[in-house]
Amino acid sequence: MSRKVAVLAVPDGQLLDITGPFQCFASANEPAWNGAEPPYEPVVVSLAGGPLRTSSGLVIETRPLAELDGEEVDTLIVAGGIGTRRAMHDEAVIQAIRHWAARVRRLASVCTGAYLLAAAGLLDGKRVATHWWAADGLQRRFPQIRVEPEPIFIHDGGIWTSAGVTAGIDLSLALIQEDLGHDRAMAIARALVVFLKRPGDQAQFSAALEAQVSSDQDFTGLHAWVREHLAEDIKVERLARRVGMSERTFARAYAAKAGRTPARMVEALRLEAARRALETTDRPVKQVARECGFGDEERMRRAFQRRLGVCPLDYRMRFAAE
Structure with missing residues (x-):
């Protein structure tokens, strides 16, 4: 059965934080894979659903997160962007993340989406990656977590966190490799014209x-x-x-x-x-x-x-x- 992968976006989220992971999982479904059943069902969700304006000004269509209550969600990816500054103080958003964290097999964040996971108390005691620009602020606000400013992504205790923007693609390829194997992940990277599938421990800056x-x-x-x-x-x-x-x-x-x-x-x-x-x-x-x-x-x-x-x-x- 296809695994449902939900990318949670907030108003003024970073467009590539949302669409980068979405495209990776969508590319895994393309017909090039010998007619096999699509392994993923990616969907972009928000708390309210409907049109959502990203920080770039582009508006994307989202499903209400509550609509997934009757469905089995395999992976929840919380996208980042400047909108997380407000969203981390929205108790409805934080409660929804807590609710879904207990239901999904796999939980991840891209960029400052880590702020939302931390505000929900899901990163306590864990090693955490985020955009290098936000690392110091995340550590100061949540001293109970261990922010590492260099890695592209980190997997600790069943939760994946990544650096910003294009690092969400590296994170998604790693999740796909975990599910479908190295060869499929590399084939998807080639299809996306990714120059190099970067390991998580690689530094954000060359x-x-x-x-x-x-x-x-x-x-x-x-x-x-x-x-x-x-x-x-x-x-x-x-x-x-x-x-x-x-x-x-x-x-x-x-x-x-x-x-x-x-x-x-x-x-x-x-x-x-x-x-x-x-x-x-x-x-x-x-x-x-x-x-x-x-x-x-x-x-x-x-x-x-x-x-x-x-x-x-x-x-x-x-x-x-x-």
Whole structure:
């Protein structure tokens, strides 16, 4: 039988928080899967039902949540967006989430939908993901939960929480993989033209994007050059020459603008390249270490343990494409 997946939206919700998961489950039903019975019945619901205006201004049609009372709902996904600021103080919304949390097999949130689950008391003592922008506020308001600002999604105690916007797609693909297997989830990712099915422990920001947004345009070209020369010996003095500064001036200016040392930036870019290689290729770990500039496997292992809490081989076993 098809599993009913309900995406709960609130007024002024984030459009992609709602439609991203919905489309993933809808894509799992497309005829390409050998004429098999559709595995999912996705539906968008709201407390009142009817037209619902999202934060982008686009209006979507929703079913009243109460209409599902006589139906069996497998998964409830609570979408986020700026509207959750009001919804978390709406007792009717919170009571409805509590009611359905006790009935569904699987409960999840996207972005600031975690605020609604937390307000319902469903995240106490759990590790929780949300949009990086909202992480500090969520932790302050609900000190009884453990907010982790970096992961794309987290599964803890039967509840899934994810970062914002497109991370809802990664979460949904993980839920589909749990139900239908790796091959089907990867096929759906390809159909959606998702560049890479990201593991939950992957950081919300790529190291390259983080370097770019945390400094300024003075160093954009430098970051691109580093990514193209990771296997080489990249010292601070070489970086300084690339931007036409003395070593001391460059080190001081970069740390002031980027919030970390040039050496930490280089290691972060190497680590990201190594993670991608371990996820998507079968090259030996020693070869990956050399190609990404770590020099040897032991040095890369120490970087993985320090930054990710796992050794490269274990990382590959957990996240490599089958």
